[in-house]
Amino acid sequence: MRKKYRIKKNDEFQEVFKKGKSVxxxxxxxxxxxxxxxxxxxxxxxxxxxxxxxxxxxxxxxxIRQVFHEERDRIQAGKDYVIIARMPxxxxxxxxxxxxxxxxxxxxxxxx
Numbered sequence: 001m002r003k004k005y006r007i008k009k010n011d012e013f014q015e016v017f018k019k020g021k022s023v024x025x026x027x028x029x030x031x032x033x034x035x036x037x038x039x040x041x042x043x044x045x046x047x048x049x050x051x052x053x054x055x056x057x058x059x060x061x062x063x064i065r066q067v068f069h070e071e072r073d074r075i076q077a078g079k080d081y082v083i084i085a086r087m088p089x090x091x092x093x094x095x096x097x098x099x100x101x102x103x104x105x106x107x108x109x110x111x112x
Contacts, residue, residue, distance in 0.1 A: 001065055007044030007080060016044065016082045023108040027092070027100040029084040032108050036078050043068055044082040052090045060085050063097040071102070074111045081110070 007013060020033035035042075045064055047057040064083055068075065089097060105111065 001043070001069070005040060005042050007042050007082065012080070013044055013046075013082060016080050020080070020082070021108070023104055025100060025104045025107070027086050027089050027097070028104045029086065030104050030108050031082040031084075032110060033080045034078065035080055038078050038080075040077050041072075041075055042080045044080070046082065046084045047089075048085070051085055051087060056090050060089050060097070063094050064101060066094070067098050067101045070098075071105075071111075075105070076110050076112055079110065 007016065016031045016033045020031040022029055022031045024030070043065075045061050047060050049057070051057055051060060064085070068081075083101070089100075092100070
């Protein structure tokens with residue numbers, strides 16, 4: 001993912017948490033914030049140390065980024081997304097992560 005498509009700074013995360021809307025299922029919490037002046041979407045990932053060691057956390061982040069990469073044409077632009085992974089994700093395979101993430105994205109109405 002290119003730098004302009006990522007949320008990295010703490011104040012950007014805090015803005016999405018405070019002003020955005022959240023939707024959740026057992027594996028993920030997603031915060032969505034409208035940014036109409038932005039012609040693309042950005043994602044921020046939060047995977048706690050409770051999920052596992054660095055290898056597991058990085059794998060979860062790669063899975064989430066891959067889902068967004070595959071679905072980028074369907075996802076609405078002009079929004080910031082912050083995805084928080086919950087505990088069950090640590091033991092899931094890619095297909096399960098994708099299915100769960102798509103479920104929470106559909107609940108958040110982010111598809112065109």
